[in-house]
Amino acid sequence: MDDYDVVQQIGRGSYGRVFLVKCTTTQRRYALKCHINAADASVSQCAIRELSCLKALQGHPNIIEIEKCFMYENEIATLMPYCPLTLHRVLFRYPRVPLPLAFVSRFSCEVANALAYMHARNIIHRDLVPSNVLLTDTLNVKLSDMGLSRYAVAPMSTTVVTEPYRAPELFYDGDTMNYTCAIDMWSLGVMIVDATENTMVFLRGKRPSSESTYTIIMRTFQTKNDVQPCYNKTMPNVMACEHTTRIVFKLLRLQPSERWTARELLADNEWKSLSSVSLDDINTIRDHVMN
Template sequence: LLGTDLHRLLTSRPLEKQFIQYFLYQIMRGLKYVHSAGVVHRDLKPSNILVNENCDLKICDFGLARIQDPQMTGYVSTRYYRAPEIMLTWQKYDVEVDIWSAGCIFAEMLEGKPLFPGKDHVNQFSIITELLGTPPDDVINTIASENTLRFVQSLPKRERQPLKNKFRNADDSAIDLLESMLVFDPKKRITATEALAHDYLAPYHDPTDEPVAEEKFDWSFNDADLPVDTWKIMMYSEILDYHNVESGLPGMEQQQQQQQLEQQQAQQAQQQQQQQFNGQ
């Protein structure tokens, strides 16, 4: 069991350097795996990071997670940790949004409070530019919404502030990694794999123990149209498999449920084939 989450830890006490390093390492290790499976979490924040008494960390709440797709809905992640491309382009983003969120979490661990505590959408972006300066022209040129473009162009020009001035107690390697995570242009943002190899995470970096997914995550269940009873059986079986528990059902009853599931899946496949035939 994971007894608490990172949000509760951050609001209860300052974190020592070794804990910040270890927590960030585990976050990036988890993101490396998730991203390799073709999944974008989209709502990474301290309350979605569970921690147990051994300081083992797990990323949770994949309710907003989606397959990697450059055309995705914009208003998803909690505002404080929302990447600028979500606010600027609304639909065009990828796994880099999770790196920005992780950078905001990293900064919060260093300083003990949220880095960009925006009161609303407009204020959020304004706070970001106060620290990171005005977005470069190549980023501004990607803005699809005319209203958003006019808003960004109406803001006063701001210079990027040295992060060292804000995080005075952080060492140079921490600042360097943070700067590579909080970059306006998502394509220039560091990846999870690259972050793991950064000097700041060197005490924990082990390339032989930072796995990637064997295959892309199968999202076909999103399009499945199955009866409620079938979903119940599938969910129950998944829970048992995860916990390595036998069902405890009598053999005949378990066999009947399996046969029922197979029949329903066969019927669905037949219906799909018929629909495809009718559409030709």
């Protein structure tokens, strides 16, 4: 660490801390993630999984890269490029109007590009949420936080993915079950919905009588007694845009086998053609969420 100065702590989670650091020779900024050195075997296992997955995925333009790995204050530390924003910050600090469709298309295609690379190697992210989607200065995606990622070998834990982004098959009364990379595609579909609605659509309410995430999902997408679901009530902005509606309903299928894969989303030329984000859009989004 002699070559780097710690500027400030910029994040903290169950498995570690993240610092903004600056190289003393080049003045370039980096993110330094320190993995908690705990006696809890599950914590250590998450650190090992993250390092293993990131190593296996090195070189992809939409996945964060490890530049160095070393010990810092008796903790395993990884040095990575610094990204000033997360998708979470953009989604929930932007004014209460829909984000530009071009941005929604681009971030979803870039996330899908990263997922296609992971899924081809049989790796499931298992915590695909907006806070784990980092954004560069030009709002390009760098997928991160692979602490829950693992090779898809059954059975696997169901207590994965932050609840509002959790696929319906994971709401299962048991600790483990068989599931596939399709859980990541559900999470991506929900992120598209949230970006369009400017809110966390499947968030459980705070009151005891509030609907659970699973109940909201089933009320929205499950046809009962031949009555159409309440799409317009749950996601009106999505339903007002034919492009978004078409993509969302390809990804948010209750049956995992019916969901589009990452490759199928990337093969949709109509959706990809919408992803040219203008410099004005980039500057407008950045100005709104960084001030």
